[in-house]
Amino acid sequence: MRAALAAVVMLAMVGEAGAGTDGLVLRAAGFFEAEASDDGKCQIPTVDSGIPVSSDEIGLWNTLGFPTVSYPLTRCGGWMELVNMMTHQGISIDNVQLKMRIAGAGRFRQFVPTRNGFPTACRSLRKVQVFSGAHLFPFGLTPDGTGNTGSGAPHVAFVNLFPMVNSQIIHCLRAQYAALPSDVYVSFPLIIQAVASGVADDGKSFKSNPISFTLTLDHLCGNGRIDNAEVCDPNAPNTCLAGTCDTASGACSVVKSIPCSSNADCIGTCLPQGDLMECNCVY
Numbered sequence: 001m002r003a004a005l006a007a008v009v010m011l012a013m014v015g016e017a018g019a020g021t022d023g024l025v026l027r028a029a030g031f032f033e034a035e036a037s038d039d040g041k042c043q044i045p046t047v048d049s050g051i052p053v054s055s056d057e058i059g060l061w062n063t064l065g066f067p068t069v070s071y072p073l074t075r076c077g078g079w080m081e082l083v084n085m086m087t088h089q090g091i092s093i094d095n096v097q098l099k100m101r102i103a104g105a106g107r108f109r110q111f112v113p114t115r116n117g118f119p120t121a122c123r124s125l126r127k128v129q130v131f132s133g134a135h136l137f138p139f140g141l142t143p144d145g146t147g148n149t150g151s152g153a154p155h156v157a158f159v160n161l162f163p164m165v166n167s168q169i170i171h172c173l174r175a176q177y178a179a180l181p182s183d184v185y186v187s188f189p190l191i192i193q194a195v196a197s198g199v200a201d202d203g204k205s206f207k208s209n210p211i212s213f214t215l216t217l218d219h220l221c222g223n224g225r226i227d228n229a230e231v232c233d234p235n236a237p238n239t240c241l242a243g244t245c246d247t248a249s250g251a252c253s254v255v256k257s258i259p260c261s262s263n264a265d266c267i268g269t270c271l272p273q274g275d276l277m278e279c280n281c282v283y
Contacts, residue, residue, distance in 0.1 A: 026091055026136075026198055027083040028208040030054070032158060034076045042076040046152040050081065055214040057187075059229040060174055061221075065280050068170055070163035071215055078161040082196055082208060084136035085155075090147075091136045091198040091206060096161055098128045100169070103189045103214075111184065112176045117191075122172040132159040136198070164192055165215065173217065178274070180219075187218045222273040230279040232270035240268030240281035258283050 032050035034042040045051070056077070062068055072078040084091045101117030113120040137147030137154035147154035177185050192215060196208040220227040224235040232239035243254030245263045252258040252266035260266050268281035 025085055026196060026206040026208045027085055028196055028211045029081040029083050030211060031213050032079040032081055034079055036076055044150045045079050045158045047156055048152055050158065057216040057218060057228050060217040060219050061276055061278050062280065063229045065231050067276065070167045070170060071165040072162060075160060075162050078164045079158045080161055080194060081156065081158055082136060083156050085139055087139050089201040090138055091200050093134045093159055093196055093198040095129050095131045096159065096194050096196045098130060098164060099193045100126050101191050103191050108185065111180055119176040121176055125169045125172055130161050132161060134159050185219050187216050187220065190215045190217055221279040232279055232281050234270040234272045240270050242266040242268060242283065
């Protein structure tokens with residue numbers, strides 16, 4: 001198991017972890033991504049295969065040609081690792097509470113009314129509960145025949161927070177910041193704090209320690225370069241060239257999914273900032 005978790009595990013060896021310190025009973029150990037199998041499905045992370053991740057970056061309008069509807073973009077993302085540090089009781093996870101704020105939101109205050117680091121118009125969406133269940137067995141059990149969470153350790157489970165940022169939040173943030181010019185709003189970090197809640201075998205409720213994830217929402221279209229999550233930029237040269245027309249196959253030489261009858265058909269136009277599909281090519 002990872003070294004960061006080993007120090008916490010030592011506390012449990014003293015006896016029943018916890019008396020009055022929820023974070024030492026139900027421990028949130030971080031956010032993870034799942035690996036994709038050969039058929040494209042996401043495998044549940046394990047203590048050996050989980051990919052730790054603390055931040056990501058997407059477009060507020062679209063991400064690499066696909067409309068940004070929610071986050072994570074697929075179920076391979078948004079996994080939260082939880083650890084039961086009690087030696088005699090299991091814990092059943094009921095839900096994860098998410099609280100959001102925009103770091104540095106005050107710099108947009110003259111354009112977007114803001115309170116507590118979030119647009120006032122979106123304040124009812126700032127706190128969200130994601131119901132995602134799992135049972136964590138007592139610490140110290142062996143994996144064979146005594147309990148299996150799929151994580152590789154009976155007292156560890158990964159719960160999938162899908163979505164972490166739902167479509168209502170994305171839509172509201174887009175509505176608030178859409179009118180801002182690119183020299184005012186280029187990007188902002190959305191800080192997502194997560195706290196898991198669970199019930200032990202004796203009926204006592206516990207909350208995990210809070211952990212945070214940073215999701216950067218970009219609006220870089222029109223700055224003259226192709227940035228992360230963009231296909232093209234309307235102010236950069238030659239960003240929508242699909243090659244030359246192969247008249248034998250009737251398709252462009254570089255992007256073969258584009259039909260053509262002449263080279264002109266392989267020269268696209270980059271959609272401008274403000275379009276829902278901004279910084280994507282149209283042929």
